[in-house]
Amino acid sequence: MKTEHIQEPRARSTRTVISVDAMSGDRGASAVVAGLAKAATKNPDIRFILHGRKDELDRLLARRRVLEGRVEIRDACDVVTMDAKPSHVMRHGQGTSMWSAIDSVRNGEATVCVSCGNTGALMLLSIVRLRKLPGVNRPAIACLWPSRNPQGFNVMLDVGADVRADEHDLLQYALMGTSYARNGLGLERPRVGILNVGTEENKGRAELKAAHEMIEAAAEAGQFRFVGFVEGGDIPSDHVDVIVTDGFTGNIALKTGEGTARLIGDFMREAFRATPLSRIAALLALTSLNRLKKRIDPRRVNGGVFLGLNGTVVKSHGASDETGVAAAVRLAFELAQSGFTERLAARVASAKGPVHDGFGDVAGGER
């Protein structure tokens, strides 16, 4: 079955089913259903299994003609709250929409699950219900980062699944990140770098030097280019596509970047409100400013992807609105269509030999 998917992933492109947790986000089921409608309008092939309170979902769906006949509801009365302890959810969460959404991937009804819920609980439930891929010690969360690259985004992982990572984990992250960049961003031979405090080979912590050697050695078989160490300022740059780091550092970097963008955005709004002249200027520049806003809008890159499990889980931001949910669903759809889950598994399984995960027989060799 898995081999079939690797060889003929495009055969499944019609009627791709995404499993969606309707209840766990800050804005509740209405934002989720609005997001599904938005995503479904542009992608006639998406189908959904929607998990949550049936009466509420029925009512919301009745207003969305575009979703008619495309959504199957699974009644789940309980909701995982944002402050719930992951261990508690693991023991008592069987009746929740989050659990139910993950189980649709577990039992093969869908290959990708989307949830706006509590990250810690979602990660723990995903690990427990889907299990780690053979060969993966620490699963990772990968994010997309607005960048100067033609594809518009770079991939960074881990951004918060685990606060530690040794050199073996970092190698796995390089392989998983490569697969994600290939299937999510269409990059044939992604450039992979390790996040460090300097680009010289003797810099940084011991595990980073060990990872440098291991990842360099794996580049040819893994069909990626290794660019060595990169710094914080390189994360949005155009000389790397995949940035590999431990979940502590990655999470700090991600939130620092978001916080900086928010600060500048607020300062910019203040600047344009400062004088009558600047208010007129803001009106004149509206289209350009909106384009800028779109380029750096965190909702457009909404979706941390859990990698290293038997199934793919897209974690949408807790406060996701219609636009955010739609972006997460589109990402899930692309990953499902490309047969990403199976391809990632194949890549991790055969770290030592060439694998086929999206571009067939790449004439390997150069790096």
Next chain:
Amino acid sequence: MKTEHIQEPRARSTRTVISVDAMSGDRGASAVVAGLAKAATKNPDIRFILHGRKDELDRLLARRRVLEGRVEIRDACDVVTMDAKPSHVMRHGQGTSMWSAIDSVRNGEATVCVSCGNTGALMLLSIVRLRKLPGVNRPAIACLWPSRNPQGFNVMLDVGADVRADEHDLLQYALMGTSYARNGLGLERPRVGILNVGTEENKGRAELKAAHEMIEAAAEAGQFRFVGFVEGGDIPSDHVDVIVTDGFTGNIALKTGEGTARLIGDFMREAFRATPLSRIAALLALTSLNRLKKRIDPRRVNGGVFLGLNGTVVKSHGASDETGVAAAVRLAFELAQSGFTERLAARVASAKGPVHDGFGDVAGGER
């Protein structure tokens, strides 16, 4: 001598002497001399000891009337290059302007040194020539970060002196950062937070939980407020003034923030160039945009400060221009005038009892 400074720091406020390395920056001595002139114009009390090639400096100074009679030149023919190995500089750097500039602090001619040179070499030379303060295991580099706080900046440390820090180091950073915020930003009772991947007390690595306990226990005697864990997005926020972290994480966060700001700045320029209408808008909004630029201009916060040594060293950015050097010199001047070096030493020495480092007898107690 030191006790005298602690008790009567204002007595030294006339004719404060700053030791300046003229040669080590990317833009050479002319940018440095221009920066001194800029800083000297607004601060009639600054004097300088300037280290570098005498003939070149004589020529540059002859053109700056405002510096007449205020600069003493120390001839130093060698220059530490940006790619020099710190260990090599330590063994063979006696004839360099950097070495000479640090030694003016070592022998008491100046209390603060400014250099635009190679960070690694400057740190190592500073440690070797000035020695660590008693009780300090790892010196730290503190930076100023544009923030939503009334003072306009927050302090973060360590941003790159050492890639490691245990709970004892983090406690020292909290005390040193408090002293810096007090003397550099005028905050009577700064709020101190530890950078982590979540704000709950059970989050993060073991040393962070230990540091949480130790810093909390030291808050009352240390005359700061402890706000617990903060996240990357909180670095520019208004609910913390001093952010404490290890030098690996701090350096990644700093460079990620700078990289994000640069990316948005470039995207913004592109947006304003996009259409004729947006170009007109940019003209109309020029004053407001310039104000915005100034608020987030990295040159304005130019100066990583080395803390934990017998003497204070301000590291200006390698590519600093006139504006950058002037900002670093102003910061050095403020720190020198406030008797910061001695006050920091007193704070670190008496971590267990109340110290007097800028606001006299603060009626301690609340936190």
